[in-house]
Amino acid sequence: MKRFIGFVTKEFYHIFRDRRSLFILFGMPIVQILLFGFAITNEINNVDIAILDNSKDATTQEIINKISASKYFNIKQIIQQENELESVFRKGKVKAVLNFENDFSKNLIKENQATIQIITDATDPNTANTISNFVNSILQKYQQDQNKGIEIKYIIIPEPRMAYNPELKSVYMFVPGVMTIILMLVSAMMTSISITREKELGTMEILLVSPIKPFQVIVGKVFPYIFLSIINAAVIVLLSIFIFKMPVQGSLFLLGLESILFIISALALGILISTISKTQQTAMMISLMGLMLPVILLSGFIFPISSMPLPLQIISNTIPAKWFIIILKGIMLKGVGLAFIWKETLILIGMTVFFIGLSVKMYKIRLE
Structure with a gap:
């Protein structure tokens, strides 16, 4: 046991002496x-828009003032003619144009309806849709x-509640996803590179023929990263709570x-990657390309899985990150307990056992 503790202590010293490893572990x-919390967002604020007011009456001015007073929009330009629309959009600064029809106020009084055309720059469809919804609101x-x-018969007023x-803070979506990406990459990549x-260097065979048992060698290499990854998870949760004001409705103990x-x-996946990699560069490439893209694209972090083609939906079930994101959102945002996430937990346990079993089998083949 003393030899094993000494081996684990040596691994900790090895990590702390490597500045690149420390940066990946704690800086990244x-x-x-x-970055995800502050820079990457699907919310809109101070979006530049233009106004084409063909009516120029008191009603249109009142509506323009209300839009201008909103924190979501900034009136960048007043357009005089419709043929200016193309040049305004091509400059790339204005994201939407509100086009008020002729005799807007007169039509509103006389015919009880008037038209405002909302023209958006749909090169970014999500932003265009969001702008349109906010203007409509x-x-x-x-x-x-x-x-x-005014009494209006049979009026239906939708009252949405989120x-x-x-x-609708985007950080509530990004924090669970970023936490998943970081823990997956740091744990898997650092473990695969370490082994x-x-x-x-040819020292693994020396370690395996030492008095320390082969299983203890693997556990000793992995244990420091379990400890350091737990610290990472705690730092992410603390940052999300105190900087981004994200609530944790459920049990912190269950979250841990x-x-x-x-x-x-x-970590088990990292060990598996190390079994098929001969060099650190190969292990890093497999960890980055083989893990990061599936985690981002197929985990439901950014893109809803239900919108994907059926084959990709099936493949997404093999991504551990998908199930962990469901667990995180359930605990942090919905405040659910184990009774609601037991299925996802069992799937993660099953995947972990599978990765460990496959890794042990492949290590026996390679290092006997």
Whole structure:
């Protein structure tokens, strides 16, 4: 036991002496969570728009003032003629143009309806759709204010309520995803590189014929990364709570246990990668390209899985990150307990056992 503890201590010293490893372990997670939290967002604020007011009456001016007063839009330009639309959009600064029809106020009074054309730059479809929805929301609010005290038969007023994220903050979506990416990459990549380094230098065989048992060698190489990954997970959760004000509705203890389970799963995957890699460069490439792209694209982190073709939906079930993101969102945002996430937990346990079993089998083949 003393030999094993000494071996683990040696691994800790080895990690702390390697500045590149320290940066990957502690620098990359903090940088990524801050970038995703502050820079990457699907919300809109101060979007530049242009106005084409063909009517120029009191009603159109009132609507323009309401839109201008909103924090979501900044009126960048007033267009005089419709043939200016193309040149305005081509400059790339204006994302939408509101086109008020002729005699807007007169039509509103005489015919009880008037038209505002919302023209958006759909080179970014998501932003264009969001802008259109926000403008429609402002116009509906204006319409309701104008119709106060007027009896309108059979009117249906939808009252949307956003459960678990009423302010539609994108950070609530990104934090679980970023936490998953960081734990997967750091755990799998660092473990695969650490073990492959020993194989590349020819020292793994020396370790395996030492008085320490082969299983203890593998566990000793992996244990420091379990400990350091747990620290990473704690740092991410603390940053999300205190900087991004993200709530954790569920049990922190359950969140910790599920995170440890996912970390062990990622570490087992890292060991598996090291069995098929002869060099550190190969291990790093497999970890980055073979793990990062599936985690981002097929885990439901950014793109909804239900919108994907059926073959990709089936493949996504083999990605451990998909199940961990469901668990994180359930605990952090919905406040659910194990009774609601037991299926995802069992799937992660099954994947972890499979990765460990396959890794042990392949190590026996390679290092006997």
